[in-house]
Amino acid sequence: MNEVLRAIFERRSIRKYSAEPVKREDIETVLQAGLHAPTGADAEPWRFGVLADRKMIEDLDERARAAMRESGIERIAAMGANPKYRIFFGAPVVIMIYGERTLRKTGTHLSALADCSAAIQNMQLAAFSLGLGTCWIGLLRYLFATDRCMAPEGYDPLYGMTLGYSAGPEAVRPRTRREGTVTWF
Numbered sequence: 001m002n003e004v005l006r007a008i009f010e011r012r013s014i015r016k017y018s019a020e021p022v023k024r025e026d027i028e029t030v031l032q033a034g035l036h037a038p039t040g041a042d043a044e045p046w047r048f049g050v051l052a053d054r055k056m057i058e059d060l061d062e063r064a065r066a067a068m069r070e071s072g073i074e075r076i077a078a079m080g081a082n083p084k085y086r087i088f089f090g091a092p093v094v095i096m097i098y099g100e101r102t103l104r105k106t107g108t109h110l111s112a113l114a115d116c117s118a119a120i121q122n123m124q125l126a127a128f129s130l131g132l133g134t135c136w137i138g139l140l141r142y143l144f145a146t147d148r149c150m151a152p153e154g155y156d157p158l159y160g161m162t163l164g165y166s167a168g169p170e171a172v173r174p175r176t177r178r179e180g181t182v183t184w185f
């Protein structure tokens with residue numbers, strides 16, 4: 001199996017990180033992989049924010065968990081109230097992904113979410129190929145309702161992505177996929 005297919009088939013979300021720092025060069029490579037994702041009308045409707053400071057990450061984690069507790073959704077509130085839960089799982093790096101609200105090129109907002117998601121997937125696969133773990137963090141949405149999380153003007157915060165070396169066994173969990181989701185016409 002070639003390296004691209006191996007990354008696609010073997011990448012798993014990592015939810016336990018070692019304290020080992022990630023080399024700046026590797027973070028840059030992961031970001032470049034994100035920047036090379038396809039985008040509608042080639043608009044590149046994104047910005048990326050890199051947090052590599054432990055205190056900043058812990059502060060954001062705390063604010064996100066507080067927002068989860070205030071969400072009014074029982075399951076989410078319970079997660080946010082769990083003293084063992086950390087939204088970023090102790091990762092040494094968090095990449096924030098911001099989507100352009102109204103695309104400069106097309107005057108619509110139709111594809112920023114898709115484009116940013118493609119970038120995240122690229123970053124996840126690139127990180128895997130470098131021996132790094134990632135997790136896509138959508139639960140930040142409860143925080144985004146009241147906190148722009150440093151999004152630049154004209155952009156909305158969409159997702160976060162953790163980055164770091166895995167400290168857990170999750171990476172080798174076997175994966176199963178649902179049957180019956182493909183139709184050949």
Ligand SMILES: Cc1cc2nc3c(=O)[nH]c(=O)nc-3n(C[C@H](O)[C@H](O)[C@H](O)COP(=O)(O)O)c2cc1C
Binds near residue numbers: 011013135136137140
């Ligand atoms: C849009 C999106 C949002 C996600 N948000 C979270 C999240 O907030 N926290 C988390 O632990 N995992 C999150 N995940 C990871 C999924 O739970 C994970 O990809 C899925 O369970 C499949 O596992 P795998 O990534 O190991 O293949 C998210 C994934 C996607 C695509």
